[in-house]
Amino acid sequence: MTPPVVLTVAGSDSGAGAGIQADLKVFAALGVYGTSVITAVTAQNTHQVRAVFPVAAAMVTEQLTALAGDLPPVAVKTGMLGDAAVAAAVAAAARAGLLPNLVVDPVLVSTSGARLGVVDAIERLLPYALVATPNRAEAAAILGRPVAGPDEMAEAARQLGTGGPRYVVVTGGDVDDSGLATGGGEAFGGAVDALWTGTEVRLLRRPWVPTRNTHGTGCSFSAAIAARLALGDQVPDAVAFAKEYVTRALLGARTWSLGSGHGPLDHFGWSDAAAGGSSSPGATDSPSESGPTGGSGPPSGSGPSGGSDSPSGSGPLGGSGPPSGFGSSSTGRLLS
Ligand SMILES: Nc1ncnc2c1ncn2[C@@H]1O[C@H](COP(=O)(O)OP(=O)(O)OP(=O)(O)O)[C@@H](O)[C@H]1O
Numbered sequence: 001m002t003p004p005v006v007l008t009v010a011g012s013d014s015g016a017g018a019g020i021q022a023d024l025k026v027f028a029a030l031g032v033y034g035t036s037v038i039t040a041v042t043a044q045n046t047h048q049v050r051a052v053f054p055v056a057a058a059m060v061t062e063q064l065t066a067l068a069g070d071l072p073p074v075a076v077k078t079g080m081l082g083d084a085a086v087a088a089a090v091a092a093a094a095r096a097g098l099l100p101n102l103v104v105d106p107v108l109v110s111t112s113g114a115r116l117g118v119v120d121a122i123e124r125l126l127p128y129a130l131v132a133t134p135n136r137a138e139a140a141a142i143l144g145r146p147v148a149g150p151d152e153m154a155e156a157a158r159q160l161g162t163g164g165p166r167y168v169v170v171t172g173g174d175v176d177d178s179g180l181a182t183g184g185g186e187a188f189g190g191a192v193d194a195l196w197t198g199t200e201v202r203l204l205r206r207p208w209v210p211t212r213n214t215h216g217t218g219c220s221f222s223a224a225i226a227a228r229l230a231l232g233d234q235v236p237d238a239v240a241f242a243k244e245y246v247t248r249a250l251l252g253a254r255t256w257s258l259g260s261g262h263g264p265l266d267h268f269g270w271s272d273a274a275a276g277g278s279s280s281p282g283a284t285d286s287p288s289e290s291g292p293t294g295g296s297g298p299p300s301g302s303g304p305s306g307g308s309d310s311p312s313g314s315g316p317l318g319g320s321g322p323p324s325g326f327g328s329s330s331t332g333r334l335l336s
């Protein structure tokens with residue numbers, strides 16, 4: 001079967017933990033054919049972004065045009081856009097209908113603190129988004145006010161969805177410089193995201209993974225949503241799947257030492273595979289969802305290998321269940 005094409009419009013990360021490189025790994029892991037439009041080249045590692053070299057807006061348009069004529073995407077995600085001219089070029093493509101099922105990750109600042117985008121540029125694109133995935137800091141920058149706990153995240157998601165993207169997920173995974181949770185962890189009872197569905201807000205809660213290896217979580221999350229949309233998921237199912245996927249990728253890489261700063265995720269489930277795909281009783285657990293509307297359910301649809309209605313047992317993570325302890329609690333710390 002020919003895989004669906006999913007496009008990422010983002011910056012290159014030489015350390016390959018975030019940006020284009022992370023997105024293409026997610027696409028490969030989830031069984032879709034990834035294409036890429038590069039908006040900027042960054043010189044970065046797990047500690048810092050040393051330099052940013054922007055790609056000219058005209059060249060971004062050339063890349064978009066080359067793909068539109070031959071490898072049209074079924075779904076698209078945007079990440080780092082860099083300057084306003086590039087954002088305008090991407091918005092023009094969206095206006096022309098070249099960017100279906102658009103997931104906008106409004107990348108503004110890297111985990112290491114470097115500026116990778118500007119609010120004005122992001123705002124050009126948001127009206128064309130099917131889904132936007134700002135983290136708390138990005139939501140705060142767009143709205144011009146702080147976004148603290150889950151209640152404020154829920155309100156921010158609702159507000160950003162009014163007149164903008166049809167769905168908004170305000171993510172709560174940000175960490176401080178030492179890798180400690182500032183938004184999640186014990187304080188919020190797990191890693192909490194707020195999803196605005198157009199009619200209600202749902203809080204998505206998974207166990208907080210205590211690790212410094214969080215480079216590219218937002219990129220991977222939005223890439224996974226786009227991949228699942230291309231495979232036919234409805235947005236809430238795609239978001240639930242992506243949350244589960246990122247949680248497992250964080251868990252898999254939690255003790256890796258790739259670089260000495262914020263390392264990358266285990267996009268392909270290598271740790272799980274090395275452990276013999278050790279399933280846990282939690283293997284069939286669904287992502288917990290709670291909040292004003294309650295409700296729960298596993299990500300629907302199946303991975304590339306088909307036949308399963310949750311990430312466990314399906315393609316992305318090696319046909320095995322989640323690592324031991326996974327999914328055992330939606331609130332407690334997973335690891336000590
Ligand atoms: N340590 C963690 N444990 C569990 N889930 C996490 C953790 N860190 C991030 N997440 C989850 O990862 C997803 C991406 O959210 P996050 O808020 O980290 O995005 P981001 O800040 O844009 O990421 P980045 O800037 O690193 O690319 C969310 O579902 C979030 O809850």
Ligand SMILES: Cc1ncc(COP(=O)(O)O)c(N)n1
Binds near residue numbers: 011110111214218
């Ligand atoms: C090219 C590029 N795109 C996005 C990010 C954000 O990811 P993070 O916040 O994990 O540094 C990044 N660092 N580099």
